[in-house]
Amino acid sequence: MSLRSTIDSQEVDDLELVTRTRAGDRASFDELVNRHAAKVFRLARHITRNDAEAEDFLQDAFYKAYTRLDQFNADAQFYTWLVRIAVNEALMRLRKRRNNKTVSLDAELETEDGSLRREAVSPDDNPEQEFSRDETRKLLEEAIDSLDEGYRTVFVLRDVEGMSTQETADLLELSISAVKSRLLRARLQLRDKLKGRLHSHG
Amino acid sequence: MAKKKITCQSFLDDLSDYIDGDVAQEIRVTFEAHLAKCPNCWVVFDETQRTVEIFQGYDCHPLPENVKGRLLQTLSVKLKNA
Numbered sequence: 001m002s003l004r005s006t007i008d009s010q011e012v013d014d015l016e017l018v019t020r021t022r023a024g025d026r027a028s029f030d031e032l033v034n035r036h037a038a039k040v041f042r043l044a045r046h047i048t049r050n051d052a053e054a055e056d057f058l059q060d061a062f063y064k065a066y067t068r069l070d071q072f073n074a075d076a077q078f079y080t081w082l083v084r085i086a087v088n089e090a091l092m093r094l095r096k097r098r099n100n101k102t103v104s105l106d107a108e109l110e111t112e113d114g115s116l117r118r119e120a121v122s123p124d125d126n127p128e129q130e131f132s133r134d135e136t137r138k139l140l141e142e143a144i145d146s147l148d149e150g151y152r153t154v155f156v157l158r159d160v161e162g163m164s165t166q167e168t169a170d171l172l173e174l175s176i177s178a179v180k181s182r183l184l185r186a187r188l189q190l191r192d193k194l195k196g197r198l199h200s201h202g
Numbered sequence: 203m204a205k206k207k208i209t210c211q212s213f214l215d216d217l218s219d220y221i222d223g224d225v226a227q228e229i230r231v232t233f234e235a236h237l238a239k240c241p242n243c244w245v246v247f248d249e250t251q252r253t254v255e256i257f258q259g260y261d262c263h264p265l266p267e268n269v270k271g272r273l274l275q276t277l278s279v280k281l282k283n284a
């Protein structure tokens with residue numbers, strides 16, 4: 001595998017690599033894989049919550065991307081297009097797997113019933129003072145895993161992948177207001193979860 | 203524009219947008235005024251903002267090296283027949 005010798009990875013942009021791949025240059029596609037595999041894996045792992053499934057799905061997403069490369073529109077970012085394929089793939093798998101239980105995710109956020117904890121904590125307690133980076137990362141991963149799917153996917157696309165509200169809404173086929181309300185709930189739930197975990201050692 | 207009365211509920215409804223810097227200037231000013239006198243909302247805001255920042259500062263689920271190797275391997279086999 002002598003990718004580095006054929007492609008100087010910083011000098012060629014994704015679009016050029018797509019063009020070269022279409023012209024039959026497989027090494028250019030390998031370079032696209034190299035660039036984006038980590039992000040697609042993370043996304044898949046967040047959505048599926050399972051390492052093996054995420055890996056399986058990572059292979060499918062790139063395979064599909066390759067076989068549909070002629071549908072890629074050069075005005076779009078390759079990564080955004082790839083994420084769209086990846087997310088659709090992951091959601092399809094989830095839907096197959098789960099037994100149609102539906103929860104109301106978009107109801108009004110209650111503030112009076114005590115579900116929203118508001119107790120003050122010391123303003124300068126910092127999780128990174130007590131936990132190593134790896135331990136903190138594990139806590140964060142578990143916290144995301146514990147969210148309901150509808151909140152998890154929105155949170156991952158918005159706050160982990162850095163997509164816009166509009167992009168997230170398009171991708172998940174949700175309204176803007178549903179994306180916003182789910183994001184808020186996800187953030188508030190994560191805040192509660194982390195607080196409980198990170199304080200248990202204090 | 204009429205000055206809208208800010209309640210804890212209306213602040214909370216827009217908390218995400220506020221954290222993301224995605225509210226209009228005149229609303230931002232009224233929220234800041236509310237935060238200055240409402241410790242409850244300030245705590246929720248501060249902790250939620252820090253939660254988001256923590257997540258944005260970590261790369262969760264780093265790609266295992268062997269996964270990448272297997273991916274390139276599998277693709278090279280599958281794409282030969284594609």
Ligand SMILES: [Zn+2]
Nearest residue numbers: 209210240243
């Ligand atoms: Zn308030």
